[in-house]
Amino acid sequence: MDFFSSLQELHAGLLKREATASELADLSLQRIASLDDRVHAFLHVSADCVAAAKETETVIGQERILDGIPYALKDNMCTRGIETTCASHILKGYIPPYSATVAERLNDAGAVLMGKLNMDEFAMGSSTENSGFFPTRNPWNLERVPGGSSGGAAAAVAAGMVPFALGSDTGGSIRQPAAFCGVVGLKPSYGLVSRFGLVAFASSLDQIGPLTHTVEDAAIVLQAIAGKDERDSTSANIQAPDYRAALTGDVRGLRIGIASEYFGPSVEIGVRNAVTKAIALLEQLGATVSPISLPHTEYALSAYYLIAPAEASSNLARYDGVRYGVRAVDAGNLLDMYEKTRSTGFGSEVKRRILIGTYALSSGYYDDYYKRAQQVRTLIRQDFLDAFESVDVIVSPTAPTTAFRLGEKVHDPLTMYLSDICTIPVNLAGLPAISVPCGVIDGLPVGLQMIGRMFDEQTLLRVAHAYEQAAGMAPLRPALAMGVKA
Numbered sequence: 001m002d003f004f005s006s007l008q009e010l011h012a013g014l015l016k017r018e019a020t021a022s023e024l025a026d027l028s029l030q031r032i033a034s035l036d037d038r039v040h041a042f043l044h045v046s047a048d049c050v051a052a053a054k055e056t057e058t059v060i061g062q063e064r065i066l067d068g069i070p071y072a073l074k075d076n077m078c079t080r081g082i083e084t085t086c087a088s089h090i091l092k093g094y095i096p097p098y099s100a101t102v103a104e105r106l107n108d109a110g111a112v113l114m115g116k117l118n119m120d121e122f123a124m125g126s127s128t129e130n131s132g133f134f135p136t137r138n139p140w141n142l143e144r145v146p147g148g149s150s151g152g153a154a155a156a157v158a159a160g161m162v163p164f165a166l167g168s169d170t171g172g173s174i175r176q177p178a179a180f181c182g183v184v185g186l187k188p189s190y191g192l193v194s195r196f197g198l199v200a201f202a203s204s205l206d207q208i209g210p211l212t213h214t215v216e217d218a219a220i221v222l223q224a225i226a227g228k229d230e231r232d233s234t235s236a237n238i239q240a241p242d243y244r245a246a247l248t249g250d251v252r253g254l255r256i257g258i259a260s261e262y263f264g265p266s267v268e269i270g271v272r273n274a275v276t277k278a279i280a281l282l283e284q285l286g287a288t289v290s291p292i293s294l295p296h297t298e299y300a301l302s303a304y305y306l307i308a309p310a311e312a313s314s315n316l317a318r319y320d321g322v323r324y325g326v327r328a329v330d331a332g333n334l335l336d337m338y339e340k341t342r343s344t345g346f347g348s349e350v351k352r353r354i355l356i357g358t359y360a361l362s363s364g365y366y367d368d369y370y371k372r373a374q375q376v377r378t379l380i381r382q383d384f385l386d387a388f389e390s391v392d393v394i395v396s397p398t399a400p401t402t403a404f405r406l407g408e409k410v411h412d413p414l415t416m417y418l419s420d421i422c423t424i425p426v427n428l429a430g431l432p433a434i435s436v437p438c439g440v441i442d443g444l445p446v447g448l449q450m451i452g453r454m455f456d457e458q459t460l461l462r463v464a465h466a467y468e469q470a471a472g473m474a475p476l477r478p479a480l481a482m483g484v485k486a
């Protein structure tokens with residue numbers, strides 16, 4: 001057993017007593033110790049994880065598949081008693097008095113928290129280079145970024161340090177790093193998974209979801225975290241269906257839509273070829289493929305970079321040095337204290353977003369920017385609704401390129417923003433989408449994105465699973481993770 005085994009295999013191993021839960025936690029610690037000085041996926045490793053694992057050992061039962069399974073959380077999900085920083089200096093030392101609903105649900109399911117994962121500061125970025133502490137590196141090639149903002153989560157799973165992790169996705173932050181690191185990443189429908197205890201970036205777009213090695217594992221983790229939560233007013237009143245039961249392997253008659261807008265000139269040839277091959281395989285499996293159009297796609301990035309910063313500028317107003325984390329010590333008065341705390345506590349990308357958002361919301365500009373962006377958002381959502389009249393799932397690349405080099409885009413925010421061109425429209429529409437590996441070019445993985453109807457995770461997972469099985473794709477194992485003792 002290692003952390004490239006499926007969750008079902010790990011569970012079976014625990015039931016058969018081939019290993020105990022504390023041995024699995026120990027294995028995870030050893031993997032972190034031997035790899036993370038190069039990958040830098042973790043911000044914090046939990047001191048009492050082995051003891052916590054031991055507690056689950058008496059209760060492991062047939063039905064409780066996550067009992068004793070190690071996992072880790074992106075550091076924007078609150079964990080009671082454990083520092084939660086969002087990879088920002090401004091939250092250094094912040095120890096939440098409560099846990100996010102997702103952390104509680106995984107804890108109730110018996111999963112064992114190994115630690116907290118690196119990310120772009122406040123989830124703003126596509127490479128994890130905007131972390132206030134240090135960048136994470138891609139286990140496939142340490143000179144490359146793991147993607148972002150859930151780069152720590154994708155890298156930790158890809159390197160086999162934990163069998164699964166939770167990330168968050170506001171404009172692609174689960175799917176794009178999953179694609180860059182060769183793992184599965186699922187962004188659920190907006191409202192399916194509670195955001196309670198997720199530090200808010202853009203509240204109308206943020207959603208938590210799993211990063212795993214297989215689609216079945218994603219279904220298992222989703223099952224544990226999905227469903228109504230009274231503490232999140234945007235949580236949908238939905239009883240999560242049995243997601244694993246949807247994985248029939250059968251896609252005959254399923255209608256797949258291909259939108260030319262997602263295959264523009266920014267899509268690298270290698271990515272285009274891998275995705276085209278994957279679509280051909282789905283057709284061989286009995287799905288029908290037809291062209292569709294999502295005509296407002298070209299406006300998605302502009303709308304997102306008004307809506308997300310606007311919401312962020314409002315959400316981040318609370319970091320004033322009074323209530324959370326760090327406070328500037330050398331301030332002469334209250335205003336000076338606010339100013340010093342915020343100017344030293346936030347990194348440059350976060351400041352850029354706060355400035356853009358404050359400007360877009362200011363009186364006189366509100367109608368020109370924020371309101372128009374919301375109107376564009378409605379058009380984008382309508383494009384998808386129209387497309388889903390004739391198809392069941394839309395397939396595209398997850399990102400236009402494979403993992404880029406550290407430093408390549410970090411000084412050019414607009415180029416960085418373009419990494420999310422295929423994922424951002426999906427958040428604006430609130431839809432579920434998954435990225436699954438569909439090949440490796442020049443030693444770097446490629447991601448295939450599938451987009452589903454609102455709350456139709458079942459169909460999405462069914463297609464993704466059928467593809468993964470037929471392509472013989474999962475799990476991918478980077479060279480770094482081979483030949484490592486433990």
Ligand code: GLN
Nearest residue numbers: 123124125170171172173
């Ligand atoms: N890269 C996008 C941004 O910087 C999306 C981030 C995310 O999904 N959290 O806003």
